[in-house]
Amino acid sequence: xxxxxxxxxxxxxxxxxxxxxxxxxxxxxxxxxxxxxxxxxxxxxxxxxxxxxxxxxxxxxxxxxxxxxxxxxxxxxxxxxxxxxxxxxxxxxxxxxxxxxxxxxxxxxxxxxxxxxxxxxxxxxxxxxxxxxxxxxxxxxxxxxxxxxxxxxxxxxxxxxxxxxxxxxxxxxxxxxxxxxxxxxxxxxxxxxxxxxxxxxxxxxxxxxxxxxx
Amino acid sequence: xxxxxxxxxxxxxxxxxxxxxxxxxxxxxxxxxxxxxxxxxxxxxxxxxxxxxxxxxxxxxxxxxxxxxxxxxxxxxxxxxxxxxxxxxxxxxxxxxxxxxxxxxxxxxxxxxxxxxxxxxxxxxxxxxxxxxxxxxxxxxxxxxxxxxxxxxxxxxxxxxxxxxxxxxxxxxxxxxxxxxxxxxxxxxxxxxxxxxxxxxxxxxxxxxxxxxxxxxxxxxxxxxxxxxxxxxxxxxxxxxxxxxxxxxxxxxxxxxxxxxxxxxxxxxxxxxxxxxxxxxxxxxxxxxxxxxxxxxxxxxxxxxxxxxxxxxxxxxxxxxxxxxxxxxxxxxxxxxxxxxxxxxxxxxxxxxxxxxxxxxxxxxxxxxxxxxxxxxxxxxxxxxxxxxxxxxxxxxxxxxxxxxxxxxxxxxxxxxxxxxxxxxxxxxxxxxxxxxxxxxxxxxxxxxxxxxxxxxxxxxxxxxxxxxxxxxxxxxxxxxxxxxxxxxxxxxxxxxxxxxxxxxxxxxxxxxxxxxxxxxxxxxxxxxxxxxxxxxxxxxxxxxxxxxxxxxxxxxxxxxxxxxxxxxxxxxxxxxxxxxxxxxxxxxxxxxxxxxxxxxxxxxxxxxxxxxxxxxxxxxxxxxxxxxxxxxxxxxxxxxxxxxxxxxxxxxxxxxxxxxxxxxxxxxxxxxxxxxxxxxxxxxxxxxxxxxxxxxxxxxxxxxxxxxxxxxxxxxxxxxxxxxxxxxxxxxxxxxxxxxxxx
Numbered sequence: 039x040x041x042x043x044x045x046x047x048x049x050x051x052x053x054x055x056x057x058x059x060x061x062x063x064x065x066x067x068x069x070x071x072x073x074x075x076x077x078x079x080x081x082x083x084x085x086x087x088x089x090x091x092x093x094x095x096x097x098x099x100x101x102x103x104x105x106x107x108x109x110x111x112x113x114x115x116x117x118x119x120x121x122x123x124x125x126x127x128x129x130x131x132x133x134x135x136x137x138x139x140x141x142x143x144x145x146x147x148x149x150x151x152x153x154x155x156x157x158x159x160x161x162x163x164x165x166x167x168x169x170x171x172x173x174x175x176x177x178x179x180x181x182x183x184x185x186x187x188x189x190x191x192x193x194x195x196x197x198x199x200x201x202x203x204x205x206x207x208x209x210x211x212x213x214x215x216x217x218x219x220x221x222x223x224x225x226x227x228x229x230x231x232x233x234x235x236x237x238x239x240x241x242x243x244x245x246x247x248x249x250x251x252x
Numbered sequence: 253x254x255x256x257x258x259x260x261x262x263x264x265x266x267x268x269x270x271x272x273x274x275x276x277x278x279x280x281x282x283x284x285x286x287x288x289x290x291x292x293x294x295x296x297x298x299x300x301x302x303x304x305x306x307x308x309x310x311x312x313x314x315x316x317x318x319x320x321x322x323x324x325x326x327x328x329x330x331x332x333x334x335x336x337x338x339x340x341x342x343x344x345x346x347x348x349x350x351x352x353x354x355x356x357x358x359x360x361x362x363x364x365x366x367x368x369x370x371x372x373x374x375x376x377x378x379x380x381x382x383x384x385x386x387x388x389x390x391x392x393x394x395x396x397x398x399x400x401x402x403x404x405x406x407x408x409x410x411x412x413x414x415x416x417x418x419x420x421x422x423x424x425x426x427x428x429x430x431x432x433x434x435x436x437x438x439x440x441x442x443x444x445x446x447x448x449x450x451x452x453x454x455x456x457x458x459x460x461x462x463x464x465x466x467x468x469x470x471x472x473x474x475x476x477x478x479x480x481x482x483x484x485x486x487x488x489x490x491x492x493x494x495x496x497x498x499x500x501x502x503x504x505x506x507x508x509x510x511x512x513x514x515x516x517x518x519x520x521x522x523x524x525x526x527x528x529x530x531x532x533x534x535x536x537x538x539x540x541x542x543x544x545x546x547x548x549x550x551x552x553x554x555x556x557x558x559x560x561x562x563x564x565x566x567x568x569x570x571x572x573x574x575x576x577x578x579x580x581x582x583x584x585x586x587x588x589x590x591x592x593x594x595x596x597x598x599x600x601x602x603x604x605x606x607x608x609x610x611x612x613x614x615x616x617x618x619x620x621x622x623x624x625x626x627x628x629x630x631x632x633x634x635x636x637x638x639x640x641x642x643x644x645x646x647x648x649x650x651x652x653x654x655x656x657x658x659x660x661x662x663x664x665x666x667x668x669x670x671x672x673x674x675x676x677x678x679x680x681x682x683x684x685x686x687x688x689x690x691x692x693x694x695x696x697x698x699x700x701x702x703x704x705x706x707x708x709x710x711x712x713x714x715x716x717x718x719x720x721x722x723x724x725x726x727x728x729x730x731x732x733x734x735x736x737x738x739x740x741x742x743x744x745x746x747x748x749x750x751x752x753x754x755x756x757x758x759x760x761x762x763x764x765x766x767x768x769x770x771x772x773x774x775x776x777x778x779x780x781x782x783x784x785x786x787x788x789x790x791x792x793x794x795x796x797x798x799x800x801x802x803x804x805x806x807x808x809x810x811x812x813x814x815x816x817x818x819x820x821x822x823x824x825x826x827x828x829x830x831x832x833x834x835x836x837x838x839x840x841x842x843x844x845x846x847x848x849x850x851x852x853x854x855x856x857x858x859x860x861x862x863x864x865x866x867x868x869x870x871x872x873x874x875x876x877x878x879x880x881x882x883x884x885x886x887x888x889x890x891x892x893x894x895x896x897x898x899x900x901x902x903x904x905x906x907x908x909x910x911x912x913x914x915x916x917x918x919x920x921x922x923x924x925x926x927x928x929x930x931x932x933x934x935x936x937x938x939x940x941x942x943x944x945x946x947x948x949x950x951x952x953x954x955x956x957x958x959x960x961x962x963x964x965x966x967x968x969x970x971x972x973x974x975x976x977x978x979x980x981x982x983x984x985x986x987x988x989x990x991x992x993x994x995x996x
Binding site for chain 1: 289291293295296297298299300301302322326327379380482744785786787827834872874875876877
């Protein structure tokens, strides 16, 4: 009887540890994702990016850790004051998102969002001379993100944000951006992430920007 | 048995729960400076940390046994270190090595200015070249706002550091361009034939350039054509000087593109409005056509073709200096064909291949006629009039191939070698009042080169090269060294040094007379300091140049000429201090003398000013959707001479000399982009207005002397000012910026 028990247990053990593993993955991801909002306020994206990358390296078959690592690196790029450090950060983010896409099998709406952000961060280094090249790349990925998942609010939010920063004379401005932010927020309300660790960021930022439009 | 099982399981569980190891340490770079933001992780686990601003980190792990610690940070080579985890805290000193990184590595800058769109911060980008107010979309005119060049307005070419216009050569996609400028017209500088929009990269070397290039004593302008366009596009334009249209196709995969452009320039309406000093009896007219295709032969390879056919003509009449009654009537017909085909490919992980070829065929039919007040021809066999009636047909052909192989060594180090073969064929038919001659000269010119870029670290680099050349016409070879070094002082500043010997064939018209002539020679020594950030550039460069074996024409054609040039140059560019304003300042001091052509001894040449300075400013005003560009160039007066031949003594002497007034030129240009940023607009329009010499300041480039020396006449531009107004429309896609570039 006891032998059978042990036998059963030893058979179960791998399964248990696998469950424990995936539990561990989820727990770790939830923990790190929870820190994203804080990083937005106080910095610390490097720390988070490294954590996500570690999870990605250990898991090998999950695209989300690399996705978040890329997101954190590109946010780092946006916050970096020394413009000469932005391109290396964008390179890093690009390498990470490529890994994510490879694991996922193909680019998806969320990875396209990151690619659009990477191009925007490169453009910000020297908008006057880079606008032509990277502006087009950024909006190209934004469009692809919309096509791949018309319900995804993040490309809409990015579009609104880009309009927010574009001068009125160039077809941007707060008045143009506001309705798009509203649309994005409405979409955020409808949007259900595939799981608790799938991307769901953006709503509070959209609300913040909308408040700045008024 | 059962007990054993239980014990085993319990110990396994317990072991994995209880034994925790603390890992702490400090991450430093190879100079001992802390590396913040580095990622430290235990390979295969989630455990790890990020180093803080002092490079310190700490974390705990429940893992046991021997594992690997991975340390990585942007800009450094990752480090893997074996660690034994047994509950004992670990304190690890970790050192990262800076990664070989093109963006961070030192760049050899002595003597060269790079303008490109690469990610590396360069002094200028390609847009800067075309939005310079004084340039009117002429590549070399924009280059003239950089230090080291002269403000010469009476003759085309780049006059670099005491060198004449012939001593700087232009290369497109690696190969020499034989007739880069429109054919010379007496006392009027001509533009380059090629639109700046064709090029994505420009390297202007005012000395000490690479062994890959030769046959230029003073400088090299190396242009690289664009790769794939962003999208399909059609364009049309109309301006005060003509009309143009073009189309560029790009396939969906962005692997193949072709395009063609045509433009027609006719200065009749413009000359009706703006009076010119010479009497243009044949209005300048130019037909320009080009075609291109580019094929991505693989992920890393591209095949590029560009070909152009240009036909132009003009005829102008000006008073003859030796007689108040007579006039000189000069006319020109030019037919120019140019084609360039090149292929670049990576072979394996270590090799890169470049193959380039080009062909050009240029025909100039020039004639000068002495005319009376009724514009009827006058014939005279007397001096000085007998040489003023002439006809010349000059055909210059150049076929060439060039091959370069790159072998990647360690890090960023590269070994590069290759060769080129150029076949020059020049036919000259010349008739004047007393004689007629017809000559053909052929030259098979071969060169081989070897060069290596050695990076000792990211901070120290050396470029060592050698070049061998042989001319079948002269039956002479030469072998020269080229050396440059660069050392990074701080992340953003560096010093570089360059040394090299440069040979150039004597001019075609000299070789026609005497093929025994030897190569002319220059030796360059350059020292450079540069500090460059994303928004500022500061450069200072000092040089010394020695000329040997320059061609003298008096008393006999020989290589007995010599000379020197030395100077110091400054460049400052700033996009930061004034919000939204981008400006640069360049200053050159030049001390040079040479004994060449008919000079009686060492003289400061008439194309050399001691002090030259330029200020270029650009500002885009968003509210007005308009970019404003201004540029101011200043140069101190240049010397001029009346050099006369004394038959009794068999040598020349300076009968009269002087210095021209200082040169000033303020140019403005405005680009208005009404459709910029408009969503989904199908047509984009750019209006361009530009004016040179806004203040209408007097410009005198030189003086011509009459045959008897009693009269001297100032050489001025054909008109003090040049006005340009144009409207350019790009259809189908947002190429607004391209259109500005193309037509500024």
